[in-house]
Amino acid sequence: MPLSLRNAETRRSGPRTQPPKRLGGCAHSSFPADGPRVHPTARVIRDAHAWQVRSKAMPSQARLDLDARLGDVDELIKAHGLITGGGVGRPAQRQGAAVTRAGVVLLAAAMEGFVEDLYEEAAKILWPNVSAADRKALFDDTSRRLNNADVRKTELLYFNIGLPWVLGHIRWQKFPNATFKKSLDELVTKRNQIAHGNKQGTAQLGQLRRWKNMVTVYSSRLEAVVAGHIETVTGSAPNW
Numbered sequence: 001m002p003l004s005l006r007n008a009e010t011r012r013s014g015p016r017t018q019p020p021k022r023l024g025g026c027a028h029s030s031f032p033a034d035g036p037r038v039h040p041t042a043r044v045i046r047d048a049h050a051w052q053v054r055s056k057a058m059p060s061q062a063r064l065d066l067d068a069r070l071g072d073v074d075e076l077i078k079a080h081g082l083i084t085g086g087g088v089g090r091p092a093q094r095q096g097a098a099v100t101r102a103g104v105v106l107l108a109a110a111m112e113g114f115v116e117d118l119y120e121e122a123a124k125i126l127w128p129n130v131s132a133a134d135r136k137a138l139f140d141d142t143s144r145r146l147n148n149a150d151v152r153k154t155e156l157l158y159f160n161i162g163l164p165w166v167l168g169h170i171r172w173q174k175f176p177n178a179t180f181k182k183s184l185d186e187l188v189t190k191r192n193q194i195a196h197g198n199k200q201g202t203a204q205l206g207q208l209r210r211w212k213n214m215v216t217v218y219s220s221r222l223e224a225v226v227a228g229h230i231e232t233v234t235g236s237a238p239n240w
Contacts, residue, residue: 060227060240062117063219069110073212076103080205101194101201103208108191111215112149115157115222119143122161122226125238150188151181158226162233169225172217180218187211 059067080096080103120143124135142160146153151167158166167184171177193201223240231237 058240059220060118060121060223060238062114062121063223065117066110066114066215066219069106069113070212070216073103073107073110073208076100076106077205077209077212096205097202100203100205100208104187104203104211105191105194107208107212107215108148108187111187111218112146114215114219115149115154116143116146118223118226119157119161122230122238125230126161126233148188148192150185161226161229163226163229166222166225170218170221172221175214175217180214183211183214184218187214 076099080099120139123138127135130138138160142157146157155165155167158164167181168177170180172180190201190203192198194203195201227238227240
């Protein structure tokens with residue numbers, strides 16, 4: 001049966017389905033039995049667009065925390081200019097290389113923290129009556145085992161709150177979905193190369209800036225998709 005017909009059948013029959021107990025590295029045994037339904041992609045996107053229009057002044061706590069972390073990246077970008085005198089040639093790249101590498105690692109960590117925090121924030125809204133112990137068990141087996149927020153791991157994580165292939169909804173002007181996913185994975189790969197001392201673990205300041213801009217827009221888009229999903233499932237918009 002096509003996916004759209006299965007979704008329609010689920011809505012008619014009433015029972016909600018429980019997601020699988022293991023999704024890649026996100027195994028758990030405490031997922032609430034009365035979990036959210038997986039809604040058709042078109043409806044999730046429509047709700048997300050509506051949410052972006054009316055809630056620009058009310059970011060989630062996850063995004064507020066991300067903004068603070070991105071301030072650390074901005075400080076490193078400024079420090080690069082002080083060290084190199086604002087030069088862009090090879091001597092400047094060598095002088096500021098350590099600062100740029102540190103900026104990439106901080107940026108990837110900030111993005112990963114946001115992905116985890118937004119997931120946990122949404123889960124608390126979707127299941128407000130779940131005990132603290134069950135919620136901790138869920139998070140211990142999912143968001144707190146993420147370890148690099150690349151495309152695959154992020155999508156597996158958000159399956160657990162009823163948002164399959166969530167990053168398929170992320171795009172913006174002159175940045176189609178395929179470009180976004182490629183750039184996201186490149187950031188995570190570069191972070192790993194730097195952290196593990198790989199010879200390919202180098203990055204230029206311009207690339208760091210582009211990745212930082214991508215993470216800034218990505219966070220607002222993902223937040224909007226998750227907010228639209230919450231409103232669809234619960235009937236109420238999150239109080240962000």
